[in-house]
Amino acid sequence: MNETKKHAGGRPTKYKPEFNKQVYKLCLLGATDSEIAVFFCISESTLNNWKIDYPEFLESLRAGKDSADCAVAESLYQTAISGNTTAQIFWLKNRRRNEWRDKQEIDHTNGGEPFEPTRIVFEDASKD
Secondary structure, X not given: XXXXXXXXXXXXXXXXXXXXXXXXXXXXXXXOHHHHHHHOOOOHHHHHHHHHHOHHHXXXXXXXXXXXXXXXXXXXXXXXXXXXXXXXXXXXHHHOHHHHOOOOOXXXXXXXXXXXXXXXXXXXXXXX
């Protein structure tokens, strides 16, 4: 598609096919959708429209983000297995969430039935 394609509003798009390579490289650098929109001097809603209107643009964006995420995951893994305890904790809290999370689940039931509150009665000792 070329840059003279018009949307329902009638304004020509700023999209150009060469943006596919640019968005891939931006994603490799860790750019967010908001930062990508700023780079192309468009709004995030326009960026989202480009994702719909230009499948090759969306594929470049996804491929860049996937490559960057895989590289970071590999680096984190290498750091964790080399003995970095912070990386190990981070890895386990995310990969083994149920066993390593900080939040603990406490069962407040009695075999599936809620505990009945205990009533405590204080007697007035001054009456004796």
